[in-house]
Amino acid sequence: MKWRLRKTVVLVGMMGAGKTAVGTQLARMLQVPFRDSDDEIVKAANMTIAEIFARDGEPFFREKESQIIGRLLADQPSILSTGGGAYMAEANREAIREGGVAVWLRADVDLLWHRVRHRNNRPLLRTANPYETLRTLYAEREPVYAQAELIVDSEHGLSIDATAQRVIEA
Ligand code: S3P
Structure with a gap:
């Protein structure tokens, strides 16, 4: 069934929480547009996230991220998946509170690690001990994600479909 969203549903949470996968499926189920802030940054810069971090630095990336989130929130309501750090900026949280509804896709650290460990596309995890x-x-961000209006658990063994269904119910 096609839904008419009143506000953009903004998926927030750590890398590996499944924001993009669940958001894509959720948009398909509701027949509404899907947007991804990381994708928009990559398209606009014509570089990967890792290249942007390496060439222009994280502050530049965060500036672009805020601009794009602001622009997408002003657009027609959609399902918007954000990068894991986006919700950390007070200005972004405020923009999301005004123009959307934040859903924290919560997953525990071991599940996140299981999903991100073999991927090499997250510059923040290029450290001596990525785990x-x-x-x-996670410890730093958890209390901030907890400010989201809704919390949905993405558990090990729960399919993308079932997680998207949980967001609908929430
Ligand atoms: C980041 C998460 C990434 C991406 C960038 C920074 C973060 O997005 O925006 O690498 O600060 O947690 P995903 O959460 O989609 O992996």
Whole structure:
């Protein structure tokens, strides 16, 4: 069934939480547009996220991320998947509160690690001990993600479809 969203549904949470996969499926189920802030940055810059971090630095990436989130929130309501750090900026949280509804896709560190460990596309995890880095980031970010209006658990063994269904129910 085609839904008419009143507000953009903004998926927030750590890398590996499944924001893009669940968001894509959710948009398909509701027959509404899907947007991904990382994708938009990559398209606009014509570079990968890792290249942007390496060439222009994280602050530049964060600036672009905020601009794109602002632009997407002003556009027609959609399902919007954001990069894991996007919700950390107070200005982004405020923009999301005004123009959308934040859903924290929550997953525990071991599940996140299981999903991201073999991928080499996350510059923040290019450290000597990426598992520890992920744990530290999670600990710092958890209280901020908890400010989201809705929380949906993405558990090990739960399909993308079932997780998207949980978001609908929430
Ligand atoms: C980041 C998460 C990434 C991407 C960038 C920074 C973060 O997005 O935006 O590498 O700060 O957690 P995903 O959450 O989609 O992996």
